[in-house]
Every structure is written in C-alpha cells, then in structure tokens.
Amino acid sequence: MTCPLCTTDGGLVVARASQFRVVRVVEGDEARRFPAFYRLIWATHVAEFSDLSVADRRVCMDAVTEIERVVRSLLSPTKVNLASLGNVVPHLHWHVVARFEGDSHFPAPIWAAAQREAVPALACPLSDVDAALAQRLASAMRTAD
Amino acid sequence: MTCPLCTTDGGLVVARASQFRVVRVVEGDEARRFPAFYRLIWATHVAEFSDLSVADRRVCMDAVTEIERVVRSLLSPTKVNLASLGNVVPHLHWHVVARFEGDSHFPAPIWAAAQREAVPALACPLSDVDAALAQRLASAMRTAD
Numbered sequence: 001m002t003c004p005l006c007t008t009d010g011g012l013v014v015a016r017a018s019q020f021r022v023v024r025v026v027e028g029d030e031a032r033r034f035p036a037f038y039r040l041i042w043a044t045h046v047a048e049f050s051d052l053s054v055a056d057r058r059v060c061m062d063a064v065t066e067i068e069r070v071v072r073s074l075l076s077p078t079k080v081n082l083a084s085l086g087n088v089v090p091h092l093h094w095h096v097v098a099r100f101e102g103d104s105h106f107p108a109p110i111w112a113a114a115q116r117e118a119v120p121a122l123a124c125p126l127s128d129v130d131a132a133l134a135q136r137l138a139s140a141m142r143t144a145d
Numbered sequence: 146m147t148c149p150l151c152t153t154d155g156g157l158v159v160a161r162a163s164q165f166r167v168v169r170v171v172e173g174d175e176a177r178r179f180p181a182f183y184r185l186i187w188a189t190h191v192a193e194f195s196d197l198s199v200a201d202r203r204v205c206m207d208a209v210t211e212i213e214r215v216v217r218s219l220l221s222p223t224k225v226n227l228a229s230l231g232n233v234v235p236h237l238h239w240h241v242v243a244r245f246e247g248d249s250h251f252p253a254p255i256w257a258a259a260q261r262e263a264v265p266a267l268a269c270p271l272s273d274v275d276a277a278l279a280q281r282l283a284s285a286m287r288t289a290d
Contacts, residue, residue, distance in 0.1 A: 050210045054207075061206050065194060079235060081232070082229045
C-alpha cells in the first residue's frame with residue numbers, strides 16, 4: 001500500500017523543514033468549515049508519536065506549539081484543537097485547528113456531526129497566517145540549531 | 146463557572162504527579178466502547194498547550210508518550226489516538242485512546258458516529274494497564290528529576 005503522506009504534500013505547504021512540513025487543509029468541507037486548519041506532517045513514515053526519539057518529539061511539539069501560537073495571535077480562536085489520530089493514514093501528522101464559538105461543529109470535535117451551517121469570519125486573511133507560520137517556524141528552527 | 150477538572154478527578158486516577166494526573170475514563174459509552182481510554186489532566190487550570198512553559202510542555206508530552214508506550218506494549222492496539230481539544234472544558238487535558246480495528250468507530254475518530262456495535266477484547270485486564278502506567282510514570286518522573 002502506498003502512503004498518501006509519503007507520496008503527496010497532503011495540503012498547501014506553508015513551511016518545510018528537514019524533519020516535517022506544515023500544510024494548510026484547502027480542500028473539501030473541512031477547509032470550508034475550518035479555514036484555519038493546519039497539519040504538521042512528519043517527513044519520515046512513522047505511525048505513532050512514541051516512535052519518535054525524544055529529540056524528534058521535542059522538535060515536533062515545539063513546531064506544533066509555534067503553529068498554535070501564530071494561530072492564536074492572529075485569529076484569536078475560542079479554542080485550538082490538537083490531535084494525532086492516523087487511523088486511516090498511519091503516518092504521523094498533527095492536526096492543529098482553530099475553533100470558533102458558532103463554527104459548524106462548536107463545541108463538538110470537528111469529526112462529530114455538524115450542528116449548524118456556519119463559516120467563521122477570520123480577523124485576517126489566511127495568506128497572512130500562512131506567511132507568519134512560515135516565518136515563525138523558520139526562526140524557531142534556526143534557534144533550535 | 147466552576148471548572149469540572151479543577152473540582153473533580155475526571156475519571157479513575159491511576160497516577161498522580163505534582164504537575165498532572167492520569168485518569169482512566171470509566172463512565173458512559175466512551176468507557177464501554179474504548180476501554181483503554183486514558184486522560185492526562187494538567188493540574189493547573191490552563192486552556193491551551195501553548196500556555197505551558199517549554200519545561201512543562203516536555204513534562205506533559207513525556208508523560209503522554211509513556212502512556213502511549215504502556216498501552217502499546219500491553220494491548221497492541223491498531224493505533225493510538227492523541228488529542229487535546231477542550232472546547233467544552235477548556236482545562237488542558239490530553240486524550241490517549243487505544244483504537245482497535247473493528248472497534249465501534251474504527252477507523253473514524255471516537256467523536257464521529259458509531260459504525261457498529263463492538264467492544265474490543267483486550268490482551269490483559271485494564272487493572273494491569275493501570276498498574277503498569279502508575280509504575281512507568283513514577284519511574285519516568287524520578288528519572289526526570
């Protein structure tokens with residue numbers, strides 16, 4: 001079986017490091033309902049978070065934290081949701097999703113049934129968030145060297 | 146508003162450290178369908194993972210990793226699901242859920258609609274997993290000192 005995260009980017013790439021890439025989900029209902037939906041996708045094919053070395057786990061969660069910080073700072077979401085599931089595609093990836101009171105599923109998880117039709121208004125264009133993410137992650141990786 | 150994770154344990158406590166506790170979900174459909182469902186609940190009331198200091202983030206994810214390792218080692222789940230959502234209870238807590246092919250929701254997230262009625266058979270009693278978790282976390286915390 002070919003792993004889709006080994007063979008495709010899995011979204012719009014906003015930042016790329018040697019150990020991972022960060023993409024924004026840009027297709028389908030998910031992208032429409034949750035416009036600030038990012039994924040950190042680990043570069044090598046490992047299934048579980050605990051398959052990473054301690055150093056790689058830190059790199060991974062430091063980057064997830066940077067994504068969360070940029071999203072919070074620019075969009076002031078009601079809550080940020082983090083998840084590493086991988087039941088369908090067991091290649092380590094972290095979902096980072098800005099949630100807003102009144103979004104289609106709030107306060108339920110994005111994987112539950114929709115509670116209403118709604119698309120959140122964002123405080124700035126997503127291209128600004130993408131750019132800030134790229135810059136912050138590049139800077140964080142330089143600091144980590 | 147009173148935070149339920151500030152005023153109650155939020156499950157069966159299997160390990161307790163100064164910075165967090167680990168509980169097993171023992172009530173309701175979730176506990177029946179996903180018997181190996183643990184939560185790491187941060188002791189202080191913070192909403193987002195990025196509210197923690199870098200040192201606390203490491204303590205937190207090292208413990209989440211230990212939970213995942215114990216669950217993998219004793220139960221050999223098809224996949225482990227990790228998530229920090231907190232839309233309803235914005236007090237930092239990590240879900241660590243052992244998933245099995247053929248469980249009620251697999252491969253969908255546990256928050257999606259059930260696909261079948263099924264309760265996974267476990268390779269050992271949950272009390273053994275609880276005990277191993279308590280031991281591993283105590284040992285990991287001694288090492289971290």
